[in-house]
Amino acid sequence: MRVPDSFVRLVSEPAWDLWEGSVRLQTLKDLERSQWLAPAELAARQRTGLQEIVRHVTATSPFYAERFATAGIDPARVESVADLADLPLLTKDDVRGRLDDILSRDFKRAELVPAKTGGSTGVALHIFCDRKGVERRNASALRSDEWSGWRRGQPLAAVWGNPPVARTWRGRLRCTLKDRVIYLDTMKIDDAAIDRFLDDWRRARPGLLYGHAHSIFIFCEALRERGATVHPHGIVATSMMLLDHERRVIEEVCGTPVTNRYGCEEVSLIACECERHEGMHLNAEHSIVEFLRDDGSPCAAGEDGRIVVTELVNRGMPMIRYEVGDRGAPSDRVCPCGRGLPMMEGLSGRTADFLRAADGSQVAGISLIENTLTRFPGIRQLQLVQERELAVDVNLVPGEGYGPETADRLTDSLRDALGADFAVELKIVERISQERSGKYRFSICRL
Ligand SMILES: [Zn+2]
Numbered sequence: 144m145r146v147p148d149s150f151v152r153l154v155s156e157p158a159w160d161l162w163e164g165s166v167r168l169q170t171l172k173d174l175e176r177s178q179w180l181a182p183a184e185l186a187a188r189q190r191t192g193l194q195e196i197v198r199h200v201t202a203t204s205p206f207y208a209e210r211f212a213t214a215g216i217d218p219a220r221v222e223s224v225a226d227l228a229d230l231p232l233l234t235k236d237d238v239r240g241r242l243d244d245i246l247s248r249d250f251k252r253a254e255l256v257p258a259k260t261g262g263s264t265g266v267a268l269h270i271f272c273d274r275k276g277v278e279r280r281n282a283s284a285l286r287s288d289e290w291s292g293w294r295r296g297q298p299l300a301a302v303w304g305n306p307p308v309a310r311t312w313r314g315r316l317r318c319t320l321k322d323r324v325i326y327l328d329t330m331k332i333d334d335a336a337i338d339r340f341l342d343d344w345r346r347a348r349p350g351l352l353y354g355h356a357h358s359i360f361i362f363c364e365a366l367r368e369r370g371a372t373v374h375p376h377g378i379v380a381t382s383m384m385l386l387d388h389e390r391r392v393i394e395e396v397c398g399t400p401v402t403n404r405y406g407c408e409e410v411s412l413i414a415c416e417c418e419r420h421e422g423m424h425l426n427a428e429h430s431i432v433e434f435l436r437d438d439g440s441p442c443a444a445g446e447d448g449r450i451v452v453t454e455l456v457n458r459g460m461p462m463i464r465y466e467v468g469d470r471g472a473p474s475d476r477v478c479p480c481g482r483g484l485p486m487m488e489g490l491s492g493r494t495a496d497f498l499r500a501a502d503g504s505q506v507a508g509i510s511l512i513e514n515t516l517t518r519f520p521g522i523r524q525l526q527l528v529q530e531r532e533l534a535v536d537v538n539l540v541p542g543e544g545y546g547p548e549t550a551d552r553l554t555d556s557l558r559d560a561l562g563a564d565f566a567v568e569l570k571i572v573e574r575i576s577q578e579r580s581g582k583y584r585f586s587i588c589r590l
Contacts, residue, residue: 145346146319152296159317166275170282171295177428178286182483185427190223192455193431197221199247200461206237206244207463224431224453228439232451232466238268238409246271246460255459260408270409273459280411280456283426287415288351291377291402297350298323300340300375302358325349329358329577337365344373352397356380357575357583360389363396372396379404379415382582384492384509388517405471405490410454410462414487417480424484430454432487433464434473444475447491468494470507496586498529501562508586511560519552521545526575527557529588534566541571 146155160168177185200207201218211218214229221227238245246252255271272280285295293299301324318324325343327336340362352359352375359380366372378393378401385403393401400420406412410430414423425432434448435441442448450469454462472488497505508527516522523542529535535557541549554567577583 145348146323148294148296148298148350150296151323152294156296165278167278167282167285170279171285174282174286174428178424178482178484180483182485185483185485189427189431189455192428193224193453194221196453196455196458196461196463197227199249199458200463203247203249204245204461205248206241207461209244224433227453227464230464232464233462234466235268235468238270238465242269247273247458250459258408268409271460272411272457276457276459279429283412283429287402287404287412287426288353288377288379290415290417291351291379292399292418293351293375293377293379297376298325298347300325300327300344300347300349300352300373302327302329302352302354302362323347327354327362329354329361332361332365337362337369341371341373350376351379352377352399353379353381355382355582356385356389356401356403357382357585358577359393359401360386363393367392367396372398375399377402381406384490384585386509386513386516386585388513405469405487407467407469410452410457410465410467413450413452413467417478417482419478419480421478422474422476422486422488424478424482424486427484429456432473434471434487442473445472445488447472449494470494470497492586493584496584496588498527498535498561498586498588499532499590500560501533501564506560508588511557512585514560515553515556518556519549521549522553524575525585527586529590532590533562533564534568535561536568536570538570538572538575540574 157168177188197218201211210230214231216227216230246255250273255273256277258270258272260268260270289295299322303326325340325347327340352373359378374397376399378397378399380401381404385401390401402416402420403423404412404415405423412426413430413432414425416423431453433441433451435451436448447470450467450471452462452465452467454465469490470492471490474486474488476486478486491507492509496508498508500506511527512525516525521542521544522539524540526538527535528538537553537557550569554569557567558565575583575585
């Protein structure tokens, strides 16, 4: 029997939270109000949040106590993120090598909720968050899910690699009364899997379709081939790079706009589009995002830089000035939706996945792909891999109209961008394979 959506929203979900003593729905209520506050009021709250977490980390985390002392920063005098300019960034190496010292002494390790990052940059990171922090993080995810058009209580459809399976009675009950998620495992998408997923879809009638952008795209292409459609109220694409042409295909097939979201396991949700889809709002109540030039100074609006996040809600494993490893630009635009949450211009890719041109400059591989993919006929998908200087390997999934001319034009345009002497090795493949985490990467630099 299908539990009515309104019953889940009004009865079983709040009851579940109450039973678990969770602050999730209360936090959601707060966030739904605070998003409309004036930018100055939100900035003031951010400063208060920053002061609190700085006091907390310097008192309970040996790593930060040492870092602040070495940098000569008095925690009592920190008023804004500008006062942390002399604090070294928290790197993935720090997280890997100093985990025990970063964790707050206020929590026992067993009380923290563990997570492991996919390890697409080579080595996996072990990450922890305290339980209340997880609940607050979930609340901000819920808020941005609702920006997509989905309403809390409606079932979800996830296009995801290695979906979790409920093994305990509590897990199964939770699935019936609260989460109600159907999954398409992106590790094995074939006709039979899509048939099963569409059967589940008809039964569950999910309001939200979510997953990595490219996985949703593959699913929608498969639907298009068989002349099928699905009509969720919202679509949330969670991987950082949502390619324009993929967005178009998804929106065409589902008749619903795609809501692009940016986040990572380490500091959770960083930014998300609202219903206007005119850029991403930063998750300002829960984190402070800096965009930095290579010399460490802050970027101007529209200027591309390194993304650095200070999360305000994880007290178990505080992340202060964490260098995410992505590049993007801040924005001074005001969204017509009326929310006071600041915006970012967009993402230009992972720091590690910028290709190195012949003259040593960094080229955003994702932009190269967007420029070529839709311009030349016969290219369905592209992946660029740079293993050495002056060479790039291209994995190409051919589409209708592919021919020798396609390959020539593609090679020419890559040489235009990277250097005339670049060796371009073209390989025709059936599909771009995904990483173990289920994510796709289209531009990979291994230099
Ligand atoms: Zn907006």
